[in-house]
Every structure is written in C-alpha cells, then in structure tokens.
Amino acid sequence: MPRTAEQNEQIRAVTRAAILDSAMRLFAEKGYATTTTRNIATEAGLSVGLMYHYFSNKESLLQAVFDTVMARIDEAITAVLQNNPPGERLALLLHTIFDLLAGEPEFWALFYMLRTQPAIMAVLGDDFRQRTASLRGCFIEELELAGQTAPELEAYYLYSVIEGAIQQYLLDPTNYPLADIVEKMISQFGGKQT
Amino acid sequence: MPRTAEQNEQIRAVTRAAILDSAMRLFAEKGYATTTTRNIATEAGLSVGLMYHYFSNKESLLQAVFDTVMARIDEAITAVLQNNPPGERLALLLHTIFDLLAGEPEFWALFYMLRTQPAIMAVLGDDFRQRTASLRGCFIEELELAGQTAPELEAYYLYSVIEGAIQQYLLDPTNYPLADIVEKMISQFGGKQT
C-alpha cells in the first residue's frame, strides 16, 4: 500500500531537516566553497539525487541555511521582547545572544562566514542590513527607556561591541573573557542587572 | 648579452607587485575560492605561467597577500608607537586604524573575508591570533597609563569595539556614524582627545 499524503509530508520534513543540518555543519566547518554537494548528501545519509529533490541548487541550499540561522536568532530575540516589559529587555537580550554564542559557536561562525563572503553578500546583503537595522531598533528603544541621552549613537556603539565580542570569542574561545565582557556591556548600557 | 642582475631584480619586483595587487583586489571583490588563477593573471596583464614563476601556487599567493596586508597595518601602527610618547598613543592608534578603514575599506573587507574562512584559517590562523595578541598588548600598556583599573579586560573590550565598528562600517558605509563612534571610543578609554 502506498504511503499516505501525510506520511509523505512527514518524511519530507525530516529529510529536509537532515539535509539542512548537514549543510549547516559542513559550511561552518569547511566553508561554503570547499563543501561539496556530495559531502552534504553523504553526511545526511542520502543520495545526491534525492538532495536535488529538496533543494534545486547548492545556492538555494545556502539560502535555506541562512534563513534557518536567521530564524533561530529572530525567534530567540522575539521571545525576549514579547515576554518581558520594556526597560528590562536589554540585559536579557544580551544574555540571550551570548548564551547562543557559548552554546553553539559554529552557528555564529557560519553567520560571519556567510557575511564576509562577497559572492554571498551579493545575494543576501540586503537581508542582512535589514535585520541588523531591526535589531538596532530594539536597542534604541531600550536605551531610550534606560535614559541614555543619545540612544541612536549608543545603539550603534552597542551593536559594535556585541559584534566585536562575538568575533573575538570565535577567534580564540578559550582565552576570551566572554562573561566579563558581557557584564561590562550591561553595566555600561544601563540595563538592569540579572 | 643577458640582462644584468639588477635589471632582472627590477623586472621581478614590478611584476610581483602587479600580481599581488590583482590578487588582493580580486580576493576582496569575489572571495578567495571564486577567484581563479587565470582571473588574477589576466587582471595583472600577464600569462598564467608567469604567475607561477612568481608564486608557487594559489595558496602561497594568498599567504603573500595576507603578509602584505599585515605589513601595511603593522607599519602604520609602528609609526604611531615610535613617534609618540606613551600616554598619547591610544587616540592616535584609533585614528590611524579608522583612517585606514575609511580610506581603503576593501583592504579590511579582505582581512575579514580571510579570517572567517575555515579553509583559510587553517593556513593563517596562528598568524592571525598572534598579531591580535600583539596589538592588544599595546592597548593594555596604554590603558594602564591612562589609569584604567582593569587594563586587560578593558583591552579586550576596546578591541571588540574596534572590530565591531569596522565590520558594521563595512556592512553599511554610508549610514554608519564612524566618526562619532571613534570619538566615543576615545572618550570612553581615556586617551587624550585629539
């Protein structure tokens, strides 16, 4: 007896996730250009042909990986924003971001790998800038509530510290004093301590 | 009659520079993996074979590009350190770095492109970390003189701000308030105003 439509749907979802997962891991580990489609299929435990049933391109696979990464970050941030009152959100946001960093560094490594590739930014650049602006918007709001006099500039500055901290951590995870840096950020930008 | 050794030296220096220049520009513009050796040779106005007369392979060309970039940074920094008294160097260092950024952004884009590629970091990683540590060393010294209580931590923090600012600027050069950010950095870390 053939599979039901529902079962097929189920299978598709699982397989798709497996491919995405392999791709994400391999891109982060070896880079986009040096990862072959065959690599990804093998790692995901399926045939090359089947992979092309799910993603028409290596590039569309990249796009999907990017979307997944971004969705993950958005989700975490949105959760903080929705479940906490303005004025308390800044410290929580920072902790969320850096917990993600400590927990899944490859994830952010991938993020920056994508972001610094000209070939990739040609495709994803606008998306990147838009999301950055939106997150900075949150910061502005919070910084205003915290009583900062020049919240826009402060937001740019804060964003820079965050970004720089992530990169420095990725460059040398064992020595970078991540926790101290985060505390310092919080105290500087006036969020309530947690 | 063969060319004199001097003439050859001259020719070699010019050609080598042309190759390096093309490679640097193309790597920055298209990424390392997507730049072909033929690309580089054509752009430099010479044959593939000749390129291999000067650099034994693509990787060693990358290494040479990296060294050139680094030498350029080192040179600028060293000039500041040697020609100014301790205690006044911090602000000057920052201005130097960000002048370089504003003047030749592709240069730094290349720097970060290289740094976020796992395949490339496998080759250049140690070099990167060493240079980072050395520059942070300068910061520590200056921060101590500026009377900071925890100069090590401050240095890590400062370094992060710098790095983040560079990246944010590269992402959106027209909107990022680079000058203001630099001023803020200087005032925060206690170097004398300029």
Next chain:
Amino acid sequence: MPRTAEQNEQIRAVTRAAILDSAMRLFAEKGYATTTTRNIATEAGLSVGLMYHYFSNKESLLQAVFDTVMARIDEAITAVLQNNPPGERLALLLHTIFDLLAGEPEFWALFYMLRTQPAIMAVLGDDFRQRTASLRGCFIEELELAGQTAPELEAYYLYSVIEGAIQQYLLDPTNYPLADIVEKMISQFGGKQT
C-alpha cells in the same frame, strides 16, 4: 525507483572493463605518459568524469591495467601447473607463454613498456620482482625433475632466454624465428618434446 543493486553491479562491471580495455590498448600503443585521461575516456566512449568515478586517478588505472595483465598470465600458467604432472610441465609452460606472445603481442609490449619506465617501476617494481621470482621457482622445480645438475642457474638462464626471445620477437615479429627458438629452448632444458 532506483536500479537494483544487481543492475548497478552489472553496469559497473561493464563500464569498468571498457575503461580498462581502452587504457590497456592506449598505454601499449602510445605509452603511459603520452596517453591522456581524456584519450582513454574518449576511446572507451564515456566522459572523463565517469572514468574518475571508477578509478581514482591515472596511476590507479595503471595499477589496475597491470593487475589485469598479470592475472591473465598467472591464470594461463596456473592452468598448466594444475592440470599436468610435474616433469611434463616445462614444455607446456613455454608453449603457453609463447602462444600468448604470438596471439597478443601488444599485451607483452605493454608489459615491457611498463617495466622499463623508472617512474612506473617506482610504483610497480616490487610486484614485478616478486612475480618474476615466483615463476622462476616453477622453472627450478621442473628443471630439477628433468635432471639438471644446477637447476637454479639453469632457471636464471632459461628465464633470460624467454625474456630475450619475447623482446626480439616484439622488435621484429615478421623475421624472428619464434617457433624454432621455442623448440630449441625445450630441447636444451630437457622438457619432454610436444
């Protein structure tokens, strides 16, 4: 529906044989170094890429060709040794070898072409020496039974005559008196006449 494992096996066997066959013919005809991988693929009627699906590189293809050639010889020799009583084998062995020579001279031409190439002997040398020793072992045994007083030396001598005869024949197949030479070898080394 994917092909069954059996179907794939079938396909692989056929394609592999086609590649090996082309390679063998071309190596014999033009030499190893002057035969290109593209040559082989074209001659076998398939794409370059596919050839690499079957053999990981040109060298491993060479190795496979060598193994095939050797298996062919071994097979013929083993058949003689197993189906005939000691004491009668020598003449049969010689006839077997020289029938192979007359029937497929390119086959032996290939054999010697490989053997005299330093670059190739670096890869296949040990194998060559080992097989030579093993065949000489058979000769010793037979020569002992034929009542030769110094079977070891005789075996070396016999082996030399065989090898020399093959090469002389290859150099000038129309004029070399192969049959007479073989008869002379048999009468000299005391195998029963056939």
Next chain:
Amino acid sequence: MPRTAEQNEQIRAVTRAAILDSAMRLFAEKGYATTTTRNIATEAGLSVGLMYHYFSNKESLLQAVFDTVMARIDEAITAVLQNNPPGERLALLLHTIFDLLAGEPEFWALFYMLRTQPAIMAVLGDDFRQRTASLRGCFIEELELAGQTAPELEAYYLYSVIEGAIQQYLLDPTNYPLADIVEKMISQFGGKQT
C-alpha cells in the same frame, strides 16, 4: 677581446657534452617524459635558453642521446672485431657487452627504456632494427667459425640470451648471477674460453 673561433669551438664541445650527459643521466633515472628540459639545463649548470642553442628540441636531444649510446656500443664492439682474429671474437664480444653492463647499468637501462617506448620507437625503430641485424651478423660469422651447424638460428638464440640476461640483471642487479650466466653462454656457443 673576443674569443677566437677555436676557443668557441672548444666551449661548444664541452657545453654540448655536459648537456648530453645530464640528459642521459636524467632520462635513465626518471624516464623521458618525466624529465623536463629545465631539469636537464639545471643539472648541466646552464640556462634553458642556452640549451636551446645546442639542441633545437627535447626530441632532438633524445635523438642525440640515443646516438651517443649507440656510438659507445659500436665503438666497443668494433674495437673487439678489429683487434682480434675471427674465431676468438665471440667470447670477447660477450665479455665486452657484459663488462659495459656491470660498469654502467644506467646506460643499458636507458637503452631499454627508449626501446620499449612506442612514441620513441616510432622515431628510432628502424635504426634499432638495423643495428640489431648488424650485430647478429657478427655472431653468425663467429658461430660459423665455431662450427655450429645452424649458425643463423643460433645467432638469434644467442642474441636472445644476451638481451634477456641484460634485462634480468637490470631488474635485480644484486641477485642475478651475471658472471655465471656469461660463462654458460660462452661454453654453450663455443667461443674459446677467456
């Protein structure tokens, strides 16, 4: 002051010999195809360009190497033939050939390397066959004098033993009982002992 014509002649002869020597050594060591023209020039201690003043081609260099090798053999053989009475020459010829083999095995290795390359034989084949016939002619004469009943066939046979012995020796110089084999050849073909 410019060199005299004589000095130039002198220089040319020396340089030419150096090139030939390097080529011969390298061809024997690495094979024709894997030896580069640059290899040869470097080994001979001169520039690539200069080498092309002496030999217009890699192929013409090969031809010259071959001629040199052949001239050397011819010379040795002719010396024996001219300075000894018919009837005593056979054993001397054999000793001459095998002394050459023991003294300069690479020399013969080169000879066979060239001879088994189809690409090379296309150029040198006729030459090879002619020289072989001429040497066999000497053998026939000597064998007739030694009273052999079928001197033509014997000559073919002898030639085969010689050729086989050389090759076997080259394959495994340490173990092959060259001296014994030579003695056996001499006693078989009836030349006077030496």
Next chain:
DNA sequence: CATGAATGAGTATTCATTCAT
C-alpha cells in the same frame, strides 16, 4: 655566447547537476 622572463596550450582532476530506472 648567454640569461631567465614570458607565453599559452595542454594535463589531471573535481564537482554541480541531470537523468534513466
């Protein structure tokens, strides 16, 4: 006579992608 910079066609190999089953 002498040099080595310069050329570019040619080679082995890889890899995204397609397709018959």
Next chain:
DNA sequence: AATGAATGAATACTCATTCAT
C-alpha cells in the same frame, strides 16, 4: 520518494619553447 551512474565545463598547475636584452 530514491538511487547512483553519467556528464562536461571549469580549475590549478606544468612545461616545451620563444625572445628581448
């Protein structure tokens, strides 16, 4: 849905040969 055989354009790199000096 699933397989893996098949394609061929593209890539890094080599090397015989030329040529300005």
